[in-house]
Amino acid sequence: MIEYIPFIAVVAMILIGLYAVLFRRNLIKIVIGISIIESGVNLFLIILGYREGGVAPIFTSLPAGTTYPEEMVLPVPQALTLTSIVIGVAVLALMLSLVMHIFRKYGTLDVQKIRRLKE
Amino acid sequence: MEKRTVAAILVFTIVAVFFLFSIFLLHPFGKPGQVQMDDYIITHTQNETGANNGVTSVVFDYRGFDTLGEATILFSAVAGVMLIFRRVRH
Amino acid sequence: MTKIVKTTANMLFPFTMIFGLYIIAHGHLTPGGGFQGGAIVASGCALLLVAYGSSWVFDRIKDKRLVAFESIGAIGFITIAFLGLVFSAVFFGNFLAGSGTLFGTIPATGSTLSDFNTGGVLPLMNFVVGVKVIAGLFVIVLIMAYASSIKEWSR
Numbered sequence: 001m002i003e004y005i006p007f008i009a010v011v012a013m014i015l016i017g018l019y020a021v022l023f024r025r026n027l028i029k030i031v032i033g034i035s036i037i038e039s040g041v042n043l044f045l046i047i048l049g050y051r052e053g054g055v056a057p058i059f060t061s062l063p064a065g066t067t068y069p070e071e072m073v074l075p076v077p078q079a080l081t082l083t084s085i086v087i088g089v090a091v092l093a094l095m096l097s098l099v100m101h102i103f104r105k106y107g108t109l110d111v112q113k114i115r116r117l118k119e
Numbered sequence: 120m121e122k123r124t125v126a127a128i129l130v131f132t133i134v135a136v137f138f139l140f141s142i143f144l145l146h147p148f149g150k151p152g153q154v155q156m157d158d159y160i161i162t163h164t165q166n167e168t169g170a171n172n173g174v175t176s177v178v179f180d181y182r183g184f185d186t187l188g189e190a191t192i193l194f195s196a197v198a199g200v201m202l203i204f205r206r207v208r209h
Numbered sequence: 210m211t212k213i214v215k216t217t218a219n220m221l222f223p224f225t226m227i228f229g230l231y232i233i234a235h236g237h238l239t240p241g242g243g244f245q246g247g248a249i250v251a252s253g254c255a256l257l258l259v260a261y262g263s264s265w266v267f268d269r270i271k272d273k274r275l276v277a278f279e280s281i282g283a284i285g286f287i288t289i290a291f292l293g294l295v296f297s298a299v300f301f302g303n304f305l306a307g308s309g310t311l312f313g314t315i316p317a318t319g320s321t322l323s324d325f326n327t328g329g330v331l332p333l334m335n336f337v338v339g340v341k342v343i344a345g346l347f348v349i350v351l352i353m354a355y356a357s358s359i360k361e362w363s364r
Contacts, residue, residue, distance in 0.1 A: 003147040011138045018134060022127040049157075052149035057161055057173030060238050062320035069161035075173040076157055079182060082244060083189045090196035093349045097203045100357065169306040169315045170237040170328045178242065179334050183301035187290065190341060194283055197276070197345045200352055207356045208272065 006047050013040030027099050027109045034095070038088040042081050049077035210260050218260035225253030233339040237328035243335040247342025254347045263354035275348045282341030289333055305329040 017040060020033025054073040055066055066072075099109075106114055146152050160181060161173060168176040178186055201208075232239075233246030258266055293302035305312050306329030316327050356362070 003149065004142055004145075006148050007142045007145060011135075011142060014138065015131075015135055018131060022131060047148065049151065050149055051151060051154075056240065058240060059165060059171040059173075059316075059320055060323045064320075066320075069158045072161050072173075074151065074154065074157040075160060075177050076182075078174050079177040080185075082178060083185055086189050086244060087192055089346075090192050093196050093353075094199050094203075097200050097353065100353070101203065104362065165316050165318050167306070168303055168329060168331065169313070170331050171316060171321065171323060172237050172240065172242075174240070175236050175242045175331060175335070179331050180301070180303055180329075183290070186338070187286070187301075190283060190286055190338065193341065193345050194279070197279065197348055200349050201272070201276070204352050204356050207359070207362050208352070 007044075010040055010044045010047065013037075013043065025111050027102065027111060030111070031092070031095050031099060035088070035092060038084075038091075042084050042088070045077050045081045045084065049074035210262070214260050218256055222253055222257055225256070226250055229253065230339075233335055234332070235323075235325075236335040237331045238323040238325070243338030244342055246335075247339045248346065250339075250343045251346035251350070254343070255350050258350060258354060263351065263358050267351060267355045270351070272348055272352060275344050275351075279341055279344035279348070282337045282339075282344065285337035286334065286341070289330060289337070293330065303329040303331075 014037055017033045017036035020036065021030050024030060024033070051071070051073055054071050055063065057072045057075040062068075102114065103109055108114070160177060164170065164173050164176050168180050170176045170180075229246045229250035231246075232241040232249060233243060236242035236246070290301050293304055294300050296302070296304035307313060307315060312326060312328050312330075312332055314324065314326050316324055
């Protein structure tokens with residue numbers, strides 16, 4: 001049970017983000033919830049690649065006496081997390097531009113008042 | 120309570136129960152299962168790529184095609200923002 | 210903004226830019242690379258944007274020049290990938306590692322001190338991706354800041 005605590009932290013982050021998406025009415029709070037879900041998924045990707053007692057997979061000035069590859073952390077999940085962070089930035093930029101347009105047209109940011117298509 | 124709140128509570132509890140039951144089927148934290156690909160990459164990085172950084176050699180050399188897709192996504196995000204604010208810039 | 214904020218931003222911006230360019234340039238030796246260093250320089254540019262006001266910056270730096278800057282980065286990335294296809298028959302092939310030319314030496318295996326002349330195609334790719342990320346993030350922040358500061362959008 002002690003060794004599953006990081007995964008429970010990831011699930012807590014995803015559930016907090018899901019609560020903000022489902023139960024809040026302000027559009028900016030929904031966008032913040034989506035960003036929290038993306039942070040939780042990136043954390044999960046990094047947690048998958050940890051080896052116990054390992055160092056970073058970089059060969060410049062290793063501490064003396066480390067046997068590679070048994071004591072190095074896996075490098076492939078870190079590369080996939082880099083891509084995922086950049087995708088999160090791109091999606092967040094487009095979401096915020098659309099929120100700015102909606103506010104300029106409707107005058108309010110309440111989700112339940114923007115339900116019908118405005119004639 | 121309106122129907123929307125009941126549906127939201129139902130979705131939230133189903134997703135929470137599903138996640139909490141499937142945590143314990145993963146491998147424990149610190150002992151990954153299949154490591155053959157990463158062991159090959161760590162032992163052969165300095166000979167084949169000539170770089171000292173394992174993560175950069177994975178991002179740009181062993182998996183460079185994913186970096187090409189990511190550069191395309193950055194470009195399309197900038198194009199989308201400039202398209203949405205076309206009236207503002209003139 | 211007041212004189213104090215402008216003077217502090219003037220003094221901090223060169224240090225931020227030098228630090229970001231150092232992280233981009235040494236991407237094949239220490240942790241870092243193109244994306245991380247580009248984000249650092251873009252945050253330094255956002256500091257200038259906050260200190261001087263978005264209208265002042267938008268009138269001096271047209272966004273068409275920044276978009277051209279970003280396209281140079283994307284075209285350079287694709288060109289390096291196609292040169293790998295021409296010289297070593299694999300798309301994204303590393304054709305500079307092992308040969309005696311530009312970045313060609315191979316480091317000794319195990320824990321070494323860093324030699325800048327290694328890495329093959331990787332330092333060139335780090336540089337073009339860094340240029341692309343700097344221009345892209347600066348354009349996004351500049352356009353959104355300018356659009357939220359003018360009173361009404363023109364028809």
